[in-house]
Amino acid sequence: MEHARRHRFRHLFRGLIVPVLFFIAWEAGARLWLAKAILIPPPSEVIRTLWALLRDGTLEEHTISSILRVLSGFAISLLFALPLGLLMGWNRVAHELFDTTVQIFRPIPGTAWVPAAILLFGIGDRPALFLIFMGTIWPILLSTIHGVRNINKHFIWAALTMGADRRRLFIKVVFPAALPSIFTGCRVGMGVAWTFVVVAELIAVRTGLGYMIMEARLIVRPDIVFAGMIAIGVVGLCLDWLARILMRRFLRWQKGLVLE
Amino acid sequence: MKPKIDVQGLQKEFVDDETDRRVLALEGVDLAVTDGEFLCILGPSGCGKSTLLLIVAGLETATHGRVTLDGRVIGGPGPDRGVLFQQLALFPWRTAIDNVAFGLEMQGHPRADCRARAANFLKLVGLEGFERAFPHEMSGGMQQRVAIARLLAHEPEVLLMDEPFGALDAQTRMQMAEELTRIWQQARKTVLFVTHSVDEAIYLGDRVAVMSRRPGRIKSILDIPLSRPRDVAGEEFNVLRRLLLRQIEEQGAAPEEKTP
Numbered sequence: 001m002e003h004a005r006r007h008r009f010r011h012l013f014r015g016l017i018v019p020v021l022f023f024i025a026w027e028a029g030a031r032l033w034l035a036k037a038i039l040i041p042p043p044s045e046v047i048r049t050l051w052a053l054l055r056d057g058t059l060e061e062h063t064i065s066s067i068l069r070v071l072s073g074f075a076i077s078l079l080f081a082l083p084l085g086l087l088m089g090w091n092r093v094a095h096e097l098f099d100t101t102v103q104i105f106r107p108i109p110g111t112a113w114v115p116a117a118i119l120l121f122g123i124g125d126r127p128a129l130f131l132i133f134m135g136t137i138w139p140i141l142l143s144t145i146h147g148v149r150n151i152n153k154h155f156i157w158a159a160l161t162m163g164a165d166r167r168r169l170f171i172k173v174v175f176p177a178a179l180p181s182i183f184t185g186c187r188v189g190m191g192v193a194w195t196f197v198v199v200a201e202l203i204a205v206r207t208g209l210g211y212m213i214m215e216a217r218l219i220v221r222p223d224i225v226f227a228g229m230i231a232i233g234v235v236g237l238c239l240d241w242l243a244r245i246l247m248r249r250f251l252r253w254q255k256g257l258v259l260e
Numbered sequence: 261m262k263p264k265i266d267v268q269g270l271q272k273e274f275v276d277d278e279t280d281r282r283v284l285a286l287e288g289v290d291l292a293v294t295d296g297e298f299l300c301i302l303g304p305s306g307c308g309k310s311t312l313l314l315i316v317a318g319l320e321t322a323t324h325g326r327v328t329l330d331g332r333v334i335g336g337p338g339p340d341r342g343v344l345f346q347q348l349a350l351f352p353w354r355t356a357i358d359n360v361a362f363g364l365e366m367q368g369h370p371r372a373d374c375r376a377r378a379a380n381f382l383k384l385v386g387l388e389g390f391e392r393a394f395p396h397e398m399s400g401g402m403q404q405r406v407a408i409a410r411l412l413a414h415e416p417e418v419l420l421m422d423e424p425f426g427a428l429d430a431q432t433r434m435q436m437a438e439e440l441t442r443i444w445q446q447a448r449k450t451v452l453f454v455t456h457s458v459d460e461a462i463y464l465g466d467r468v469a470v471m472s473r474r475p476g477r478i479k480s481i482l483d484i485p486l487s488r489p490r491d492v493a494g495e496e497f498n499v500l501r502r503l504l505l506r507q508i509e510e511q512g513a514a515p516e517e518k519t520p
Contacts, residue, residue: 154349157319162363162414163339172362176353253353253394 041223050227058212059231066201066208067235069125070193073132077189080133081140082182088141089148090174102141110135110196114203128200135196136189143185147178180254187243194236209235262331263292264450265316265418270325272311285311287475289325298444298451300465302458302504308476309454313422316452317343329418339363342416344424348407350395356406357382357391363414381409384443401432408440412447421453425460434492437463441488458508462500463490470507480507 023043030042041049053059087094088102113134117127151174159173201210209232216224270289275282285308293299303309314320316327318337327334329341337343342363350359360378365371382391385405395403404424411419425433437460444451455461461468468482482504486496 152347152349154345154347155351157317157337157343158345158349158351159362159366160319160337161317161339161341161343161416162410163366165366168366172365173351176351179353253396 039222041226043226045223046226046230049221049223050230053224053227053231059227062207062209062212062228063231063235066197066210067239069128069200069205069208070132070190070197070239073129073197074136074190074193076129076133077136077140077193078186081137081185081189082144085141085144085182086148086170086175086178089145089178090170095145102138106138106142110192111199114199117200118204123204125205127204128197131200131204132193132196135192139188139192140182140185143181143188144178147181147185148174150181151177180251183243183247183251187240187247190239190243191236194232194239198232261294264295264297264330265291265293265452266328266331267291267312267316268325268327270312270315270327271323272308272315272320273323284475286315286322287477289476289478291469291478293450293452295450296448298453298464298466300453300455300461300468301471302455302461302468302508303471303476304473304508305456307471307473309471310422312471312476313343313420313452313454316418317341317420319343339367339414340416341418341420342411342414344407344411344419344421346423346426348403348424350403350407350410352395355392355394356387356398356409359395359406360409360413362410367414378409378413381413382406384412385409385439400428401436404428404432404436405439408443412443417450419449419451421451423454423456426455433460438489440464445488458501458504459492462486462497462504463492468504470504482507 026040027042027044030040050059084098088098089095110131113131117130117134121127121130155173155177156169159169164172197208198210201208202214205211209228213225213228213232216222216228267289270286271284272286273282273284289312291299291312301309301312311320315322316334318334318341334341351362354362357375357378360381361371361374364374364377369377379391382388385408387402387405387409390398390402393402395406398406407424425436428436441464453461453464455464462484465484468484470479470482471477472479482500484500486494486500491497
């Protein structure tokens with residue numbers, strides 16, 4: 001017990017060495033070459049700015065609008081990807097019908113949709129949601145298909161010998177068996193959604209953390225740029241943490257649940 | 261007396277989709293199982309004994325020949341024939357009691373009813389108090405018991421068991437064989453039990469059908485006239501063991517020897 005704690009402490013300590021050195025170097029560098037400090041502010045100033053943004057509510061406002069955007073885009077994705085994925089995984093004809101289309105669109109990176117999104121939807125929330133949708137639908141769709149198609153055939157056999165009809169086989173066996181894979185896809189999708197909301201906000205809208213840092217660049221406030229980046233990282237971490245909590249809650253039955 | 265299960269001229273050929281190679285797994289298999297009988301099918305790995313069981317279960321189709329249950333030709337899986345797989349195929353997302361209740365739920369009994377009856381069957385296999393445990397929280401032997409309870413709960417007329425104790429250690433295996441004998445003596449179901457263990461076959465069966473290596477055929481059927489519970493170390497047991505081993509040797513197919 002004592003030994004394990006000391007071990008963990010040592011691990012934590014060693015892990016902190018590099019970041020601390022990094023921040024010291026950054027701080028020193030920014031202060032020594034003062035001319036450049038206008039563009040690259042020292043971390044102490046970034047932290048001060050972050051605090052100020054929090055105090056006057058700017059940061060909260062932008063964070064909330066980013067998160068709302070992510071959740072809406074993600075919900076739209078889920079609404080399409082989950083039924084389509086279940087159908088494609090379960091029904092061979094559906095798979096043959098849609099698979100080629102999926103394979104055509106999937107390799108197009110979400111960022112490549114930016115000009116098309118603006119052409120199609122102009123400026124505002126709609127292109128932003130469209131971009132998030134285009135980025136997140138694939139991991140959710142593919143992992144749902146994978147989860148259904150790779151179900152252990154013994155589960156299906158066991159259910160059939162216990163008198164399950166096709167409908168109940170699907171609801172009571174196939175769906176729960178595919179859930180771990182579906183959740184994994186959703187978690188990846190959530191990460192992608194967070195990436196794309198920032199991309200979308202850099203371009204198409206006038207709120208959100210992405211907009212905040214782009215705007216800060218235009219008015220030459222590098223401290224806000226860096227403070228915003230820190231906030232984006234922290235919120236991304238929180239979203240992933242939330243996804244993990246949900247996974248743990250709903251997949252309590254799964255042995256050796258992989259969370260990392 | 262008319263047989264409960266009648267296997268007539270069964271042939272099964274597997275065709276490899278890619279190489280077009282054909283493998284004859286079963287050929288000219290005839291077998292009649294009477295009502296309430298415990299019949300063991302003994303054979304080496306890969307002799308097609310599991311395939312035979314799957315065909316009786318209706319999960320695999322025969323190339324030629326047919327299987328009847330009470331005179332009706334078997335066309336697919338059904339709740340009248342319960343199957344115990346070596347992989348157990350317990351649903352990992354269901355607790356022990358909900359696994360056992362599955363077959364009853366499929367028959368449309370009210371949920372509370374299913375639970376109550378499932379609890380009785382868990383008690384029968386000695387798992388009172390483990391109702392709410394998930395499969396991954398239980399040992400191999402306990403999972404086995406849950407699988408047996410699940411097999412019995414919806415009261416199939418015929419029990420099909422595919423090397424169900426294969427993955428257990430020798431001691432647990434012996435225990436499970438004892439338990440199964442006890443349960444079978446209470447329930448008096450017709451049982452087809454596939455195994456590669458000579459001792460297990462003699463310990464459990466009213467009769468033992470010996471299968472040959474590929475293509476699988478029934479080579480001989482031996483009556484086991486011993487009263488239950490049987491003494492594995494007894495003189496008569498030894499005589500039967502020697503007799504079976506000699507028959508197997510004559511076919512040049514030596515199954516692995518393991519105690520039940």
